[in-house]
Each structure stands twice: as C-alpha cells, then as structure tokens.
Amino acid sequence: MNTQNQNNIKIAAFVCNWCSYAGADSAGTSRLQYDDSIRIIRFPCTGRIDPIFIIKAFETEVDGVLVSGCHPGDCHYSTGNFYARRRFNVFRSLMEFIGLDLRRLHFSWVSAAEGAKWANVVNKVSSEVKSIPNGKFKWALTYHKKNNGQNTEHKNKKTELSKKIKNLYESFIKEYNKPFPYEKENTLTEQLRTLAKNLLVNNKVNAIIGYKSSNFEKLTTPVVITNPESVNQLVWNRYCVNNLTSYLTRPKIKKLGKIGIVVKACDSKSIIGLIQENQINRDDIFIIGIQCDGVLENEKILEKCLSCSNRIPVIKNEYIYDKEIEIKLNVNVIDEAIKLIENSSIEERWNFWQEEFSRCIRCYACRTVCPFCYCETCITDKHRPQWISPSASPKGNFSWNLIRAFHLSGRCIGCNECSRVCPVNIHLDILNRKIALEIKKEFEYEAGVSIDVSPPLTTYRPDDSQEFIL
Amino acid sequence: MKAFIVEEKNILNWLSKLLQSNIKVYVPKNVEDYSSYEQIEQIEDLVLHQKRPEFSFKNILFPQTESVLEYTIEKNWVKTNPDLNYNSTSEEKTIIFGAPPCDCASIIALNHVFLSEPIDIFYKSKFDNVYIIGLACTNPEPECFCTSVGSSMTSTKGSDIFLTPLSSKSNSGKEYLVEVITTKGMELLKDYELQVQKSNKKITKNAIEEIKRKHDSKYESQILPKKDFTQNNQTLSENFYSKDWEEIGITCFGCGVCAYVCPTCTCYDLVDEYESGCFRRCKNWDSCGFANFTLHASGHNPRPTQIERYRQRILHKFTYFTEQVGMTMCVGCGRCTKFCPVHKDIYEVRSRWI
Numbered sequence: 001m002n003t004q005n006q007n008n009i010k011i012a013a014f015v016c017n018w019c020s021y022a023g024a025d026s027a028g029t030s031r032l033q034y035d036d037s038i039r040i041i042r043f044p045c046t047g048r049i050d051p052i053f054i055i056k057a058f059e060t061e062v063d064g065v066l067v068s069g070c071h072p073g074d075c076h077y078s079t080g081n082f083y084a085r086r087r088f089n090v091f092r093s094l095m096e097f098i099g100l101d102l103r104r105l106h107f108s109w110v111s112a113a114e115g116a117k118w119a120n121v122v123n124k125v126s127s128e129v130k131s132i133p134n135g136k137f138k139w140a141l142t143y144h145k146k147n148n149g150q151n152t153e154h155k156n157k158k159t160e161l162s163k164k165i166k167n168l169y170e171s172f173i174k175e176y177n178k179p180f181p182y183e184k185e186n187t188l189t190e191q192l193r194t195l196a197k198n199l200l201v202n203n204k205v206n207a208i209i210g211y212k213s214s215n216f217e218k219l220t221t222p223v224v225i226t227n228p229e230s231v232n233q234l235v236w237n238r239y240c241v242n243n244l245t246s247y248l249t250r251p252k253i254k255k256l257g258k259i260g261i262v263v264k265a266c267d268s269k270s271i272i273g274l275i276q277e278n279q280i281n282r283d284d285i286f287i288i289g290i291q292c293d294g295v296l297e298n299e300k301i302l303e304k305c306l307s308c309s310n311r312i313p314v315i316k317n318e319y320i321y322d323k324e325i326e327i328k329l330n331v332n333v334i335d336e337a338i339k340l341i342e343n344s345s346i347e348e349r350w351n352f353w354q355e356e357f358s359r360c361i362r363c364y365a366c367r368t369v370c371p372f373c374y375c376e377t378c379i380t381d382k383h384r385p386q387w388i389s390p391s392a393s394p395k396g397n398f399s400w401n402l403i404r405a406f407h408l409s410g411r412c413i414g415c416n417e418c419s420r421v422c423p424v425n426i427h428l429d430i431l432n433r434k435i436a437l438e439i440k441k442e443f444e445y446e447a448g449v450s451i452d453v454s455p456p457l458t459t460y461r462p463d464d465s466q467e468f469i470l
Numbered sequence: 471m472k473a474f475i476v477e478e479k480n481i482l483n484w485l486s487k488l489l490q491s492n493i494k495v496y497v498p499k500n501v502e503d504y505s506s507y508e509q510i511e512q513i514e515d516l517v518l519h520q521k522r523p524e525f526s527f528k529n530i531l532f533p534q535t536e537s538v539l540e541y542t543i544e545k546n547w548v549k550t551n552p553d554l555n556y557n558s559t560s561e562e563k564t565i566i567f568g569a570p571p572c573d574c575a576s577i578i579a580l581n582h583v584f585l586s587e588p589i590d591i592f593y594k595s596k597f598d599n600v601y602i603i604g605l606a607c608t609n610p611e612p613e614c615f616c617t618s619v620g621s622s623m624t625s626t627k628g629s630d631i632f633l634t635p636l637s638s639k640s641n642s643g644k645e646y647l648v649e650v651i652t653t654k655g656m657e658l659l660k661d662y663e664l665q666v667q668k669s670n671k672k673i674t675k676n677a678i679e680e681i682k683r684k685h686d687s688k689y690e691s692q693i694l695p696k697k698d699f700t701q702n703n704q705t706l707s708e709n710f711y712s713k714d715w716e717e718i719g720i721t722c723f724g725c726g727v728c729a730y731v732c733p734t735c736t737c738y739d740l741v742d743e744y745e746s747g748c749f750r751r752c753k754n755w756d757s758c759g760f761a762n763f764t765l766h767a768s769g770h771n772p773r774p775t776q777i778e779r780y781r782q783r784i785l786h787k788f789t790y791f792t793e794q795v796g797m798t799m800c801v802g803c804g805r806c807t808k809f810c811p812v813h814k815d816i817y818e819v820r821s822r823w824i
C-alpha cells in the first residue's frame with residue numbers, strides 16, 4: 001500500500017465564528033506557518049455543526065475533518081459548545097464503530113487569542129491524516145461507469161466478521177428458542193377484551209390500538225377499535241410483535257382524541273420517550289400493559305426478548321397479567337455482537353458495515369415503524385439542499401443509516417422494530433445498541449426509564465468528558 | 471409454439487453452454503440475508519426449485535437506481551456524457567432462468583407501462599436483451615395467491631421458454647416439458663441447441679394440458695384459496711368511499727416495502743445528484759405509499775393520509791390497471807404481505823369486495 005500523497009490531501013475545518021475562526025485569523029496576522037491542506041468553513045457556533053456536515057464533507061472526498069470552537073465556558077451563545085461536545089462524543093464513537101480511522105476526525109477548542117494553538121492543531125491533524133497508509137481516502141462512493149452508476153464493491157461480499165455475527169445470532173436463538181412456556185394467552189385476551197369494552201363504553205377512551213389475528217395463524221396485525229362491539233377482534237398472543245406506540249404520533253390517530261393502547265414492557269419505554277419529547281400528552285393515553293413472555297417471528301424468539309430483564313411495563317394505567325412466574329433469560333446477543341465488532345480491526349469493521357449498508361433498498365420501513373421517527377419531513381427527503389442521496393447506492397445508504405442511527409441516539413429504546421422489519425436484514429439493532437451503550441457509559445442515561453430526566457443530547461454538564469478534544 | 475420433453479441433465483448442459491458464451495445468467499438464489507435473482511458464473515451455483523425469491527427480477531430490467539443522464543459543467547457550459555447511450559446494443563444478453571410463473575407474468579405488466587408510447591428506452595434496451603425461462607412453481611409460500619389473479623403454478627405468461635417438471639419417470643432421471651412461447655425463446659434455442667429426447671414423438675396439446683393440470687392440482691392447496699380477483703373490478707371503485715378503507719388504511723405505516731418488493735410496481739422518481747465533478751440524473755424507485763409521492767409544491771397533498779394512499783395502491787392494481795390492460799397489476803406473489811411491517815394482507819383486503 002502506498003502512503004497518502006502528501007501534497008494532495010484536503011482537510012475540512014468547521015469552525016465557530018467567535019473563537020476558532022478568530023484564532024485562525026490571529027495565526028494569520030501573526031504570520032504563523034501551518035499546513036495548507038486545511039479548508040476553513042465558518043459557522044456561528046459549534047452547536048450549529050450537525051454531524052451530517054461531517055458526513056457530507058467525507059462524501060465530497062476530503063481526507064479529514066476538524067471541528068473547532070470556543071473553550072467550554074467561552075461560548076458566544078453561552079452553551080452551544082457544551083451541547084456540541086456531547087453530540088460529537090457520540091458521533092465520534094459511532095464513526096469509530098463503523099470503522100472510520102479516527103485519525104481523520106478531530107475536535108479542538110481554540111480561542112480567538114490562540115493563533116499558535118490553531119497552527120499546532122492544524123499541523124497535528126494534517127500529520128495524522130498523512131500518516132494513514134491507505135492511499136487516498138475513499139468514502140462510500142457511488143459512481144461507477146461500468147455498472148450503471150452503481151458501485152457494487154461490497155455488494156454480497158460477506159466478511160468474516162459478518163459470518164461470525166451470523167453464527168453468534170444463530171447459536172443464541174438455537175440455544176434459547178425453547179418451546180414457548182406460556183399457555184395463558186387466552187385468559188389474558190379475555191381480560192383485555194373486558195377492559196377494552198369498559199373503557200370504550202364508559203367513554204374513557206375513544207379508540208383502542210391493539211392486535212388482531214390475521215389470515216395467517218402465526219401473524220397478528222395492528223387494529224384500531226372505536227366500536228365497543230368490535231372488542232372481540234382484540235387478541236393477545238406470542239405473535240404480537242409490533243410496537244404499537246408508533247401510531248400515537250400519527251395525525252390520523254391523534255385526531256381520535258383519547259387513545260387506549262396495548263403495550264408490552266419494551267414498547268412502554270417508547271411512551272416515556274414520546275412524553276419526554278412532548279409528542280404526546282400523558283393524559284390523552286390510557287396505557288394497557290400486558291404480561292409478555294417474549295414474542296416470536298417465524299417461530300423464532302426475538303433477540304430483544306432474550307435480554308428483557310424487566311418484563312413489567314414501566315408506565316401503565318392497567319396491567320393485565322396472571323400469577324404465573326415468567327422466565328427471565330437476560331442474555332444479550334447484541335452486546336456479544338458489539339464486542340465481536342469492537343475487537344475487529346478498522347478494516348474489518350469498515351468492510352462489514354459497508355456490506356451491511358450496501359444491501360439497503362431505501363424502503364424506509366425502519367423509519368416508519370420507529371416510534372421516534374415522527375418527523376414530518378425526514379432529512380433524507382429534503383432536497384434543497386439534498387443532504388442525503390436518495391438513490392439506493394453505497395453513498396446514500398451509508399449516510400442514511402449513519403444519520404438515522406445518530407438521530408436516534410439517546411432516544412432509541414431498543415424495541416428493535418427497525419431491524420425486524422428490514423427486508424434485507426441489516427443489523428440496525430447492533431448500531432442502535434452500540435450508541436445506547438455509549439450514552440450509558442458517558443452520560444449515565446438510559447432511554448425509556450424516566451420521564452423526568454432530560455434526554456442526553458438536549459442537555460449537558462459542564463464537566464462532561466472531553467478527552468477526545470484537542 | 472413448440473413443445474418437447476427434455477431430460478434435466480440436457481437442460482443443464484444447455485445452460486452451461488450459454489454460461490460459457492458471454493451471456494449473463496441470473497437465477498433465484500439465497501444470498502444469506504435475503505434471496506433474489508443473482509448472476510451465476512457456473513452451472514454448479516444453480517439450485518433448482520427454490521422458493522420464490524424475496525426480491526423479483528424487476529431490478530434487472532428496471533434497476534432501483536439508474537443513471538439516465540450524466541453531465542459535467544465545463545467553462546460555463548454543460549457537457550453531457552456521450553457514453554451513456556441507451557439502445558438495444560448497449561446492453562448485454564441476459565437470461566433469467568428458473569423464475570416462477572408469478573415473476574414471469576410481471577413482465578406483461580412492466581411491458582405495458584414501459585413499452586407503450588412513450589417508450590422508456592432505458593427499460594427497452596434491457597428488455598430487448600433479456601430472455602426469460604420460467605419454471606413451474608414447486609415451492610409456493612403460504613402468502614401466495616397466483617390462482618386468484620388468473621395465473622397458476624404452470625402459467626406461461628411472460629416467459630420466453632417455460633419448463634414444467636414431469637412427475638414420476640423415476641428410471642431415467644428427471645424430465646421436463648419444455649414449451650417455447652415466443653420468437654425470442656425460439657431464437658435462443660436456435661443459437662444454442664438443446665438436446666431433446668429422441669424417443670419422444672410430437673407431444674399433443676392435450677398431453678401438455680394434462681401435465682399442467684396435474685402439476686397445478688398438486689400445489690394448489692398450499693396457497694391461499696382461489697378467488698376471482700380479475701373480475702368485477704368495478705365493485706372496488708363503487709366502494710371508493712367505503713368505511714372499510716379507513717379501518718384498513720389507518721394501520722398502514724407508509725413505508726415503501728410493499729412497492730419495492732412488488733414485481734409489478736413501476737413508479738419512479740427522478741433526482742439529480744452530484745459526485746466527483748459529475749452530475750447524474752437518477753431514475754429511482756418510488757412508492758405511492760410515501761407521503762411525498764403526491765405532495766404538491768404548494769404543500770397541498772391530494773392523498774393526505776395512508777388511508778387514501780393504501781386505497782390507491784389497491785385500486786391501481788385491481789381496478790385502474792385492469793380496466794386499461796385487461797389484467798390485474800398484481801401477480802399474486804404475496805411478497806407485499808410477507809414483508810409488510812404490520813402484516814397487512816393484500817389478499818384479505820381484495821377479498822372484501824368481490
């Protein structure tokens with residue numbers, strides 16, 4: 001492998017107007033010499049710098065990115081850089097996880113007076129970028145003349161890592177996919193119907209969102225019931241996989257007024273998140289928690305159920321259960337997979353995720369089933385400017401999946417609906433879980449636990465970790 | 471056009487010949503995380519009688535994303551890329567081998583959309599070079615309902631050549647009934663000779679029908695019960711304002727899975743993209759389920775919720791298209807049911823109004 005052509009690298013520097021831009025200016029007026037690979041882009045504040053900018057920069061073939069702003073406490077808008085610090089901490093670990101060489105991504109605090117520090121930082125960043133022996137950096141590029149514009153470099157090229165992960169999942173499911181122990185579904189269904197009828201008849205709610213059986217024995221489908229006569233459509237069984245809370249933010253459902261909703265323990269966490277984010281009113285929903293001993297799809301227990309330790313909904317108005325003791329396995333295959341990935345080399349990680357994302361068909365099923373993807377216009381649908389290429393190409397897919405994962409950071413409650421519905425089985429569960437773990441480690445926060453704590457990226461602490469910042 | 475009985479090993483020999491002669495061959499294949507039509511290099515990679523792949527071969531004729539125009543801006547002038555020239559000689563000869571009848575039939579719907587005026591040259595350049603060899607279905611999925619949309623496990627619609635395995639005849643290995651349906655199929659056999667059973671006399675029409683009837687009856691019970699979705703399409707439009715649509719559509723989440731796995735969905739979007747100094751205009755799959763699909767620049771959306779969007783999907787497939795073309799724009803493959811995040815069942819919905 002040849003070393004990077006030293007004269008040919010480009011580094012994008014996103015700097016805040018008030019400190020680092022002025023710092024760069026001061027380096028200039030002091031006639032300090034520094035590496036000329038840097039291209040400065042000025043922002044009002046590091047708080048304005050969205051990770052999509054960094055991704056976009058890499059897409060346009062820069063070799064490295066530097067983000068620089070005011071020292072903590074010096075922010076012109078008082079706290080912008082505190083928020084930025086948390087955001088970049090998470091983003092950086094995400095990028096490390098998907099196999100970006102962190103020598104390409106740097107953060108620094110440079111004040112208006114620190115011209116010399118600016119010159120040092122730039123020299124350090126460019127020498128790090130130049131020390132990467134991989135030749136010219138190649139982000140996930142799409143363009144490929146021979147193949148109809150498609151770059152199929154990673155398509156269907158399974159890596160060793162993905163084989164290992166596949167085996168890991170299979171072995172877990174094999175080991176724990178014991179015959180389903182719970183036989184009390186009918187009595188729970190009866191209880192559910194009685195409660196639903198009461199609620200509707202007494203006008204406590206205007207509609208109930210639950211599950212009903214379908215043409216297929218092993219599938220249920222969501223149903224919205226407004227007529228008390230129809231409560232017998234409701235069922236509860238081991239095939240009730242959907243997280244119904246995603247409906248709560250739909251305009252059509254909101255219009256119905258007060259809603260009763262059937263939730264499993266895992267789904268109930270998303271209600272906490274939706275209340276935190278002011279998407280729903282606690283008083284407008286009647287939460288019917290229901291005892292769950294795991295759910296099945298294609299006769300396989302879902303991974304999340306293996307690690308479900310508290311099977312009682314965290315928030316509820318009623319809880320339907322009987323006295324049976326459930327089994328709690330508490331084994332987490334996703335965490336094992338994360339360890340596998342973290343113990344692999346940068347290249348293995350990069351190739352693994354490139355192959356995963358190369359399959360994406362941009363159907364957006366992951367987005368539509370997610371309780372937290374309630375934005376009216378998703379960033380991937382924006383085309384003025386076009387932030388994310390909408391073509392199902394390596395470039396667009398890569399940005400799409402990274403940005404979606406990032407937008408869910410600190411919010412995802414791990415219902416794994418996104419990875420369940422993905423038609424090409426991309427490991428979105430691993431990506432989301434990795435960020436959740438990182439957030440837990442850095443900010444001691446877990447999504448979907450308490451309404452009273454602010455989500456981690458909407459708040460900060462002055463003493464948040466900043467070891468990664470130059 | 472023509473029919474004869476051929477041994478399996480001779481079909482495979484014939485296919486090997488094609489493989490060796492610069493023809494791309496796609497077959498249903500499992501690629502770990504999903505199954506689709508994948509290119510094979512050698513006959514050993516072929517596995518016959520697979521389940522119907524999770525993705526149809528639509529992608530080969532109508533790629534999910536396709537560059538239809540490329541240009542650069544040089545000295546304040548736009549320069550288009552002349553290499554991007556779509557005509558029947560610009561594409562390689564391609565064979566799709568072993569496709570189930572539902573996928574083959576989808577060709578008729580695709581052709582109607584892309585080959586009627588104004589002709590879509592991007593599709594045509596590929597279609598002219600694609601040969602479809604269908605294989606009677608022996609592995610239906612529970613969601614399938616091809617018999618309800620006027621097709622069957624042995625329907626030859628859309629195929630250039632169609633193969634039906636013969637039951638019994640244990641002594642001399644497996645045999646197939648080979649039907650040549652189109653002139654394209656004829657050409658293929660002329661260029662690459664297929665060794666036919668010598669012992670066989672001319673096979674009669676009745677015998678062919680008998681073979682197919684036998685085959686169909688063997689598998690019919692494995693799929694959803696036969697109903698007639700090809701008739702009475704006006705009942706659907708008469709129920710345009712039915713309350714049922716509300717009940718059906720309110721749980722639709724509005725993703726694009728159903729349209730993207732559907733072999734007959736043809737909607738696309740055009741977007742401009744920029745990369746490495748070059749602009750590309752891409753023709754990308756789109757879906758009527760997306761909120762953006764009918765969103766006007768003014769902000770008005772004539773199909774404001776999933777209720778109208780889902781109704782549109784069903785009515786397009788079973789009413790509008792049928793009125794224009796005389797076939798449903800659904801081949802009963804059941805993929806949309808299988809992949810729907812909320813398990814919405816197109817067969818159940820269509821059955822409400824027959």
Ligand code: SF4
Binds near residue numbers: 267294302306
């Ligand atoms: S994660 Fe827990 S509550 Fe959720 S479906 Fe599985 S077992 Fe039930």
Ligand code: SF4
Binds near residue numbers: 359363366418423424
């Ligand atoms: S569900 Fe899967 S294929 Fe569809 S957009 Fe999401 S990641 Fe891509």
Ligand code: SF4
Binds near residue numbers: 369414417418432
């Ligand atoms: S697991 Fe997926 S669907 Fe569930 S909250 Fe997280 S991102 Fe959304």
Ligand code: SF4
Binds near residue numbers: 733800803
């Ligand atoms: S509408 Fe559904 S069942 Fe019909 S062809 Fe399309 S994917 Fe198959």
